[in-house]
Amino acid sequence: MAAALRRDTRGIVDPTELLTRVRFRRHDPAAPLRRYVENYWFIDWDLTEPYASHIVPHPSVNLTFERYDDEPATGVFTGVSLGLYTKKLTGRGRVCGVKFRSGGFRPFAPDVPVMQWTGRELPAHDVFTSAPADAAHAVTGPDDEQARVAALDAFMLGLGAADDPQADLAVDLVDRIRTDATVHRVGEFATAQGLSVRALQRLFSAYVGVGPKWVILRHRIHQALERADSEATVDWAALAADLGYADQAHLVRDFTTTVGVPPTAYAPAAR
Structure with a gap:
């Protein structure tokens, strides 16, 4: 992973504070995905008191697989967020995210203009209807970080993005x-x-x-x-x-x- 990829905190409001509360990393996706996927981003936390993170979003679509405490893992699809994005973190949790390149999401869902997703957050299965039902567990379950990267690669490659x-x-x-x-x-x-x-x-x-x-x-x-x-x-x-x-x-x-x-x-x- 390039050093620039590790250092870039552009869009994070008060990144120093965020990085004292959570473990935040980025990973490169598999080579065939890099045309349209910018990076995978991982956040893990174990907090004694609630913390609210604030992001000035990029013009990007995100897919996240999330696990909070002992709750079942879920998949969340988020279109471009127009305003300040705030996420309240409590207890223990883990998020494994896919950040699509700005302009690069539609090959994964070619029938829908990306504007239709703007400002919306919905279950991932509502967008990727043919994806495996256990994808969120498969991605967030492993403690080994490279295993999580591999699970994300498998999920994304399985979507079969078309050349566009x-x-x-x-x-x-x-x-x-x-x-x-x-x-x-x-x-x-x-x-x-x-x-x-x-x-x-x-x-x-x-x-x-x-x-x-x-x-x-x-x-x-x-x-x-x-x-x-x-x-x-x-x-x-x-x-x-x-x-x-x-x-x-x-x-x-x-x-x-x-x-x-x-x-x-x-x-x-x-x-």
Whole structure:
């Protein structure tokens, strides 16, 4: 597993606090899956008091297999979450998750536009109706971590994702937005990719689950969170300019709406 994969905490609100409460790891999926699956993520905890984790979600679909205390294991499918995602953890538990690449989920469920799942959380079997009924137990049951990875590989490979050039295009476009700090406006980005704005919006609706403007704004907030978590002092006016905002007030508004507190209040608390 690449070091960058281990270190990346982008989107986690106060990652230092989270990592003192839980064991959090990522694993690469089997090679044939990497075209559309970004990583597997594992969380285990044994808490003496409740803890609420907060995530500013990526534009990604997630599949999780979850086990809490001595309850039966369950599978949960989560479409792209639009707001702050909060999960309350208590007692002992284990989650083994699959994070699909942004734009990469539809090959596993080709008949349904990804936008249909946005903002929804439902039993995994409602989406993967032909999957084995004992999949959640098979994934979460082993204490050996590599056995859990192998069980996830077996489950995912069994779904038989179809090749889809449109999914490949969507994955590539979202990745360009994520890695290119100069992408600020949908119209300019569409033109640069040789697409009309309408064609880009249709592609994102069908394969990503949210529009390109939402993806651009969400990655801005992720970058702002990362800066707040890693720097002793943040020049918010300069950062707003770097992220393509008209002024600092617009960044403060988006940050506060998404994270729940203004950046000047979040940064000291995170440190």
